[in-house]
Amino acid sequence: VQLVESGGGLVQSGGSLRLACAASGSTFDRYVIGWFRQAPGKERDFLAAIRWASETTHYADSAKDKFTISKDYAANTVNLQMNSLKPEDTAVYYCAAKVGGSRWNENFKYDYWGQGTQVTVSS
Numbered sequence: 001v002q003l004v005e006s007g008g009g010l011v012q013s014g015g016s017l018r019l020a021c022a023a024s025g026s027t028f029d030r031y032v033i034g035w036f037r038q039a040p041g042k043e044r045d046f047l048a049a050i051r052w053a054s055e056t057t058h059y060a061d062s063a064k065d066k067f068t069i070s071k072d073y074a075a076n077t078v079n080l081q082m083n084s085l086k087p088e089d090t091a092v093y094y095c096a097a098k099v100g101g102s103r104w105n106e107n108f109k110y111d112y113w114g115q116g117t118q119v120t121v122s123s
Contacts, residue, residue: 001025001112003033003095008117011085017119019080020072021095028052030099033078035069036107037091037119044094046105050078058104085121092116 007019021033034049048059048069057069068081078095094117096110103109 001097003097003112003114005093005095005114005117008093008119010120010122013086013121013123015085015121016081016083017085019082019093019095019117019119020075021078021080021114023076023078023097028076028097031097032100032104033071034096034098034104034107034110035067035078035080035093036096037089037093038116039088039091042091044107046107047093048080049104051100052078060105082119085119087121087123089119090121091119093119 002025004022011017031052032049035047036044038044046060047063048067050057050069055071066084070079095114097112098110
């Protein structure tokens with residue numbers, strides 16, 4: 001399984017970005033794909049996850065109002081739309097994959113990780 005994130009960059013406070021996680025190397029019908037972020041000196045935090053087959057989603061409370069996770073079947077990507085960004089959203093954003101199960105918000109449950117994409121929000 002290979003995961004490659006893209007779409008990060010520099011954005012002004014209040015702006016939006018759309019991240020993409022390109023998944024390859026397997027059929028993903030049994031997989032859950034999650035998005036996490038890690039700011040310097042902080043733990044890696046869960047943001048959102050989606051079950052590939054059913055497109056069932058789950059969000060961290062902190063992400064519900066500004067982040068939307070979705071699947072692009074044609075492109076084989078899982079996207080994270082991020083709106084109303086603030087400087088505190090500055091972090092490296094990672095996507096990860098695991099085979100089904102529960103506890104989608106726990107990063108140690110994920111087996112595969114991308115390399116991450118940097119998001120920087122300027123004030």
